[in-house]
Amino acid sequence: MGKVIVVTSGKGGVGKTTSSAALGAALAQNGDKVVVVDFDVGLRNLDLVMGAERRVVYDLVNVIQGEAKLTQALIRDKRVETLYLLPASQTRDKDNLTPEGVEKVVASLKKAFDWVICDSPAGIERGATLAMRHADIAIVVTNPEVSSVRDSDRIIGLLDSKTLKAENGERMEKHLLLTRYDSTRAERGDMLKVDDVLEILSIPLLGIIPESMDVLRASNLGSPVTLADENSAPSRAYFDAVRRLRGEALPVTVPGERRSFFGKLFGRKAA
Numbered sequence: 119m120g121k122v123i124v125v126t127s128g129k130g131g132v133g134k135t136t137s138s139a140a141l142g143a144a145l146a147q148n149g150d151k152v153v154v155v156d157f158d159v160g161l162r163n164l165d166l167v168m169g170a171e172r173r174v175v176y177d178l179v180n181v182i183q184g185e186a187k188l189t190q191a192l193i194r195d196k197r198v199e200t201l202y203l204l205p206a207s208q209t210r211d212k213d214n215l216t217p218e219g220v221e222k223v224v225a226s227l228k229k230a231f232d233w234v235i236c237d238s239p240a241g242i243e244r245g246a247t248l249a250m251r252h253a254d255i256a257i258v259v260t261n262p263e264v265s266s267v268r269d270s271d272r273i274i275g276l277l278d279s280k281t282l283k284a285e286n287g288e289r290m291e292k293h294l295l296l297t298r299y300d301s302t303r304a305e306r307g308d309m310l311k312v313d314d315v316l317e318i319l320s321i322p323l324l325g326i327i328p329e330s331m332d333v334l335r336a337s338n339l340g341s342p343v344t345l346a347d348e349n350s351a352p353s354r355a356y357f358d359a360v361r362r363l364r365g366e367a368l369p370v371t372v373p374g375e376r377r378s379f380f381g382k383l384f385g386r387k388a389a
């Protein structure tokens with residue numbers, strides 16, 4: 119049985135889709151079988167970031183409504199053969215996602231893949247709660263800004279109450295992925311420092327992804343950054359995050375600084 123990861127956040131535009139694609143690709147680049155599922159119905163972003171927009175025929179809503187088989191909707195990546203995408207619909211609205219439908223699709227995907235990565239819409243509404251519902255692991259994507267951190271706190275509350283794991287009294291494994299981190303701006307006080315974010319959210323740190331033009335360049339090429347440029351700073355940060363996801367105790371370095379967090383922050387509190 120594969121593991122289900124939800125990539126979630128309170129605020130939009132923090133880097134969920136970018137991170138879903140990059141983490142999914144990085145896991146697949148290591149040989150695992152991965153599917154990245156776009157739950158952002160109405161927006162359809164993930165297929166663009168993964169360079170598959172012209173190959174979308176059927177989507178998640180078609181599968182849920184019985185208009186297509188799962189195998190017809192899955193798109194296999196042209197670069198990494200163990201990487202797949204289940205796209206979202208651009209035209210339907212979120213109400214087309216039913217809890218029963220989502221449950222069936224996720225159950226089938228878990229049987230066929232090592233990792234099922236659910237790219238969630240932002241916020242606390244239906245689409246987001248459906249995306250997190252069946253997760254074994256949650257990655258909370260946060261930018262080093264007060265509003266983003268505050269909204270992440272709310273999402274952590276939802277993860278601990280609205281998911282199947284929570285309802286069954288089990289612990290939801292939660293990780294913080296701090297994205298778009300700019301050490302110069304943090305130094306100037308324009309952004310929150312890593313310690314401040316961790317103080318407020320107190321879930322284990324999966325990684326810090328620097329703000330970087332490499333991400334924009336990759337996304338314009340229709341490629342997850344870990345595929346477009348394996349050695350760029352954001353790619354290295356994503357590859358390291360994947361190693362931690364696999365359970366390795368790897369110190370988290372702060373991009374642009376010599377400091378690293380080890381032990382003290384990563385895995386400090388099994389929230």
Ligand SMILES: Nc1ncnc2c1ncn2[C@@H]1O[C@H](COP(=O)(O)OP(=O)(O)O)[C@@H](O)[C@H]1O
Nearest residue numbers: 130131132133134135136298328329330333334
């Ligand atoms: N590390 C980064 N550096 C620079 N830009 C980034 C980074 N991560 C994400 N972005 C950009 O931020 C915007 C929002 O990212 P996206 O992944 O779509 O967020 P979300 O899915 O949370 O709405 C996109 O234009 C994306 O290219």
Ligand SMILES: [Mg+2]
Nearest residue numbers: 134135158163
């Ligand atoms: Mg998105």
